[in-house]
Amino acid sequence: MGRGKIAIERIDNATNRQVTFSKRRGGLMKKARELAILCDADLALIVFSSTGRLYDFASSRSVS
Amino acid sequence: MGRGKIAIERIDNATNRQVTFSKRRGGLMKKARELAILCDADLALIVFSSTGRLYDFASSRSVS
DNA sequence: CTCACTATGTATAATCT
DNA sequence: TAGATTATACATAGTGA
Numbered sequence A, B: 001m002g003r004g005k006i007a008i009e010r011i012d013n014a015t016n017r018q019v020t021f022s023k024r025r026g027g028l029m030k031k032a033r034e035l036a037i038l039c040d041a042d043l044a045l046i047v048f049s050s051t052g053r054l055y056d057f058a059s060s061r062s063v064s
Numbered sequence C: 001c002t003c004a005c006t007a008t009g010t011a012t013a014a015t016c017t
Numbered sequence D: 001t002a003g004a005t006t007a008t009a010c011a012t013a014g015t016g017a
Helices: A014-038 B014-039
Strands: A042-048 A054-058 B042-048 B054-058
Touching (some): B014 B054
Antiparallel strands (some): A042 B042
16 A cells, blocks of 8 residues: 555565554554444554564453 | 445444454454564454454564 | 455555655 | 655445345
């Protein structure tokens, strides 16, 4: 998607890899939230960047 | 996306909700796998359907 | 129900600032 | 370089078998 097509393999360039990580992480979190809401599902997503930082999302269907 | 636009809210029709769950779960898993590979990230995704079934994906960056 | 199709909405790679 | 833009590849809502 985007301007060009890319192969699904590790991005060698560190800067580009970081930019792609940030963009796709956001997109993945959004999709996860949508799935939880649309389909009334419970769901947890945990991501560690290659630099060791943690990002997560968890739905809360029944808990406030 | 798709033929029409939908609001992000619980799908009332049970059959349609199940179909959407199946489609989007697949898409989400694919995106998760791509993020793990492209950005060399470790990641886990756990989903419980509204009927209680479990689906999961976990990357394995260092373990075989 | 489950699978395939496809028109269309969305995510995003490349680019620009 | 981080944030905005934009053209394009991808995901998917509706449909039909």
